[in-house]
Amino acid sequence: xxxxxxxxxxxxxxxxxxxxDVIEEKVCELxxxxxxxxxxxxxxxxIVAPRQVCxxxxxxxxxxxxxxxxxxxxxxxxxxxxxxxxxxVENRRATExxxxxxxxxxxxxxxxxxxxTKRLKQTA
Numbered sequence: 748x749x750x751x752x753x754x755x756x757x758x759x760x761x762x763x764x765x766x767x768d769v770i771e772e773k774v775c776e777l778x779x780x781x782x783x784x785x786x787x788x789x790x791x792x793x794i795v796a797p798r799q800v801c802x803x804x805x806x807x808x809x810x811x812x813x814x815x816x817x818x819x820x821x822x823x824x825x826x827x828x829x830x831x832x833x834x835x836v837e838n839r840r841a842t843e844x845x846x847x848x849x850x851x852x853x854x855x856x857x858x859x860x861x862x863x864t865k866r867l868k869q870t871a
Contacts, residue, residue: 764810765809766809767805767809767820773853774800774804777800777849778793780793780794787822799832801821802817802832803837804850804857806830807834808857817829822853846868
């Protein structure tokens with residue numbers, strides 16, 4: 748996990764209320780895909796992986812989100828698909844350090860620390 752206090756000058760005001768849009772924007776930025784592709788019913792790994800991360804983060808951070816609401820938001824997926832996606836992300840986080848760090852970065856942003864900004868050069 749990245750310690751926000753280890754990066755002085757990077758702390759910004761919180762991103763506000765966490766919505767699907769906020770999550771999708773950051774996840775798509777990380778995975779280098781466009782947001783509209785998240786809503787296409789496909790099994791292509793380059794689309795499925797970011798959508799699964801969005802589902803995982805939505806369940807964790809979007810207020811009042813239920814499995815049904817998340818499934819409906821992403822095109823009518825069944826609640827079992829959402830559960831499966833969440834478990835896949837959790838398992839991958841546990842086994843792949845780099846993947847876990849990327850999700851940590853997004854979570855820090857959602858909590859109000861923005862690791863996506865560039866560090867300001869400190870002049871002495």
